[in-house]
Amino acid sequence: MIPVIGRLQRQRDVTVLLHSRSLVNKSVVGILKTHRFARQIAGEELSVTETMPFLQALTTLDLGPSQIDIGMLAETYKSDDRGLGVAEFTARPVEGATGERKIERAAPRDVVLYGFGRIGRLLARLLIEKAGSGNGLRLRAVVVRKTAGQDLVKRASLLRRDSVHGQFQGTIIVDEENDTLIANGNAIRFIYSDDPATVDYTAYGINDAILVDNTGRWRDRAGLSQHLRPGVAKVVLTAPGKGDVPNIVHGVNHETIKPDERIISCAxxxxxAIVPPLKAMADEFGVESGHVETVHSFTNDQNLLDNYHKSDRRGRSAPLNMVLTETGAASAVAKALPDLGAKISGSSIRVPVPDVSIAILNLRLSRGTSREEVLTHLREVSLTSPLRRQIDFTTSADAVSSDFVGSRHASIVDAGATKVDGDNAILYLWYDNEFGYSCQVVRVVQHVSGVEYPTFPAPLG
Incomplete structure (x- = not known):
């Protein structure tokens, strides 16, 4: 399977998925573990001997750039009663990616990262990982403030080794003379600047770029507009936007982005984490009101030891305390789901873990239901709906936060913890607040860049 998956990706820009999980660059063990996820569907594993024929069938088709889910093909084939062979069956659901219907390979789109903190470095890893994989994004530059002594060497070290997310997969070469890191063959220029309004990106050969501001320093249109310099076409913020800046949650409202919108927030x-499952619940059961309590890992915004902080409580030692604080997530729901109508309140507790958080979503529904009905619905949403890249699902009885480090989903429904009593439902939603969120940001960047390739078979719903 591995060489076939590799050839499809390199030669045709086809990313092979298995229930929304990419199989590109997966090891033997990785592919087998991904197949085990199919136990969520019918209580039994999906065998590689079942999916391999569909993979072979794809090689016989005139495919264009796309993402194709062989897990969905295998599962729908089991329930098909037309008596078709695998090759004949496969051709129909992926016909939108073949022949005259296939799209052309997108030209690479330049991306600039403004800031190189926790989210910035994870975005860099994702963009480097995806280089040449058909997503059409090319990380060209990172803008940072100059620090004293071996700045580039130290930033390379932070990219290479991460205490939470592990080693960078590949090689990083430091070219101090040219202020450049070469990561897996990709040259990334480091631009030193204290003021976004002074940078001319065209001087570095960068044009029509998407700039991702991961500093959070500016959150309104006036501040973010400073980034709209020569060479930059659009600005994407990795924090909640203020004022009229659109707050986008990929999978929920990304298609509402206007083509001429130049400034976007990824909330x-x-x-x-909460908006996709909230939408899934509202679509099926209706939501009258709700409250979200987030138990959130500590962040660099807090102090390591007690010290002055402009915010209440956040000045107290992050690794030694549970810290009550506010969250803007509840109020942001209205921007992402303007038609919801339900009032959602929220609060947060920061706790002494470095990554992965959990949101407890307490909902009053429009109708009574049962725990089994809710879990069946959310399981199906995670597997076959347009939200399958946002919502994951686990039935593990002993799941804990560290199990979800590196999750690429926006949130993971913990089936075992779910509580339902009539019209009241309480969902426990795990989320990697660093990596899962970074994956959502990359999806938004792909969408606004016009290089988000279609997925086949089309999701249900």
Whole structure:
């Protein structure tokens, strides 16, 4: 399977998925573990001997750039009663990616990262990982403030080794003379600047770029407009936007982005975690009101030890305390789901773990239901709906936060913790507030860049 998946990706820009999980660059063990996820569907694993024929069938088709889910093909084939062979069956659901219907390979789109903190470095890893994979994004530059002594060497070290997310997969070469890191063959120029309004990106050969501001320093249109310099076409913010800046949660409202909109916010990690399952619940059961309580890992915004902080409580030591604080996620729901109508309140507790958080979503529904009905619905949403890249689902009885480090989903429904009593439902939603959120940001960047390739078979719903 591995060489076939590799050839499809390199030669045709086809990313092979299995229930929304990419199989590109997966090891043997990785592919087998991904197949085990199919136990969520019918209580039994999906065998590689079942999916391999569909993979072979794809190689016989005139495919264009796309993402194709062989897990969905295999599962729908089981329930098909037309008596078709695998090759004949496969051709129909992926016909939108073949022949005259296939799209052309997108030209690479330049991306600039403004800031290189926790989210910035994870975005860099994702963009480097995806280089040449058909998503059409090319990380060209990172803008940072100059620090004293071996700045580039130290930033390379932070990219290479991460205490939470592990080693960078590949090689990083430091070219101090040219202020450049070469990561897996990709040259990334470091531009030193204290003021976004002074940078001319065209001087570095960068044109029509998407700039991702991951500093959070500016959150309104006036501040973010400073980034609209020569060479930059659009600005994407990795924090909740203020004023009229659109707050986008990919999978929920990304299609509302106007083509001429130049400034976009990806909202917060918590907003991305709660909005997709909230939409899934509202679509099926209706939602009258709700409250979200987030138990959130500590962040660099807090102090390591007690010290002055402009915010209440956040000045107290992050690794030694549970810290009550506010969250803007509840109020951001209205921007992402303007038709919801339900009032959602929220609060947050920061706790002494470095990554992965959990949102407890307490909902009053429009109708009574049962725990089994809610879990069946959310399981199906995670597997076959347009939200399947946003919502994951786990039935593990002993799941804990560290199990979800590196999750690429916006949130993971904990089936075992779910509580339902008539019209009241309480969902426990795990989320990697660093990596899962960064994946959502990359999806938004792909969309606004016009290089988000279609997925086949089309999701249900």
């Amino acid at each position: 917060s990690c918590t907003t991305n």
